[in-house]
Amino acid sequence: MAFAAAVRDRLVVANPATGVSLPKQRRREVAMTIPTTEQVKAALDVAPREFRLFVALCAFAGLRLGEAAGLQVGDVDFLRRRLCVRRQVQGQVRTKAQVLAPKAGSERDVAIPESLAEFVAQHVSTVGVHGEEGWLFSSGSHLVNRNHASHQWRTIREKVGLEEFTLHDLRHFCASALIAAGCDVVTVQRALGHSSATITLNTYSHLWPTAEDRTRTAATDLMRQVLDVPPDDCAADWRLTTTR
Numbered sequence: 279m280a281f282a283a284a285v286r287d288r289l290v291v292a293n294p295a296t297g298v299s300l301p302k303q304r305r306r307e308v309a310m311t312i313p314t315t316e317q318v319k320a321a322l323d324v325a326p327r328e329f330r331l332f333v334a335l336c337a338f339a340g341l342r343l344g345e346a347a348g349l350q351v352g353d354v355d356f357l358r359r360r361l362c363v364r365r366q367v368q369g370q371v372r373t374k375a376q377v378l379a380p381k382a383g384s385e386r387d388v389a390i391p392e393s394l395a396e397f398v399a400q401h402v403s404t405v406g407v408h409g410e411e412g413w414l415f416s417s418g419s420h421l422v423n424r425n426h427a428s429h430q431w432r433t434i435r436e437k438v439g440l441e442e443f444t445l446h447d448l449r450h451f452c453a454s455a456l457i458a459a460g461c462d463v464v465t466v467q468r469a470l471g472h473s474s475a476t477i478t479l480n481t482y483s484h485l486w487p488t489a490e491d492r493t494r495t496a497a498t499d500l501m502r503q504v505l506d507v508p509p510d511d512c513a514a515d516w517r518l519t520t521t522r
Contacts, residue, residue, distance in 0.1 A: 312450045320438040329430045331401040340452035347422040351412040359395050361388040383473030457485045
């Protein structure tokens with residue numbers, strides 16, 4: 279990209295990176311790590327009081343690290359249970375100059391559960407907000423940056439044995455829960471702030487049920503209706519019925 283820009287600006291005649299083969303990447307379904315609900319609960323249990331909400335926002339609202347760091351109390355609509363993502367903290371420098379608006383497509387309103395809204399209210403009442411803008415998180419007199427958030431998370435995961443997970447994996451945790459609940463691609467795209475559904479599919483397509491999964495589920499439901507037994511007992515009851 280840098281060389282392509284240099285060509286456009288006539289700083290170089292040709293792009294030496296054209297045609298260069300990139301190293302192969304691991305398949306997303308193999309490379310992606312997603313914590314379990316028990317592991318997320320363990321992380322929340324040991325998180326410092328001032329950082330618990332940060333972890334919760336990544337896990338239950340699917341926020342990026344910088345988006346969570348850039349939240350102000352005014353971004354939370356407690357009545358409608360909605361989170362307005364309008365800015366993010368980028369970089370590692372401790373300065374408000376690092377607060378930037380999210381890139382196109384990332385600004386969004388995220389529907390949140392009532393319990394998460396109550397979590398925010400509890401944070402505001404016990405930890406408080408910072409500055410005239412009402413920042414939810416700070417590190418001393420500065421905003422939380424990537425270095426500080428990553429350090430806090432490393433401390434948390436070492437306590438509960440989650441060394442293989444990053445803060446960003448909590449975003450995957452949220453996405454996987456939305457998909458498991460039956461949300462379609464566009465719904466997940468908007469919740470996560472992807473600029474296009476293609477990005478969502480490229481990242482999480484392996485988590486959506488396949489045609490085979492749907493067929494199996496439909497057949498299971500059909501057997502349950504015909505045999506009038508719980509799903510787990512369908513196979514046993516079917517064998518018993520066919521042997522009579």
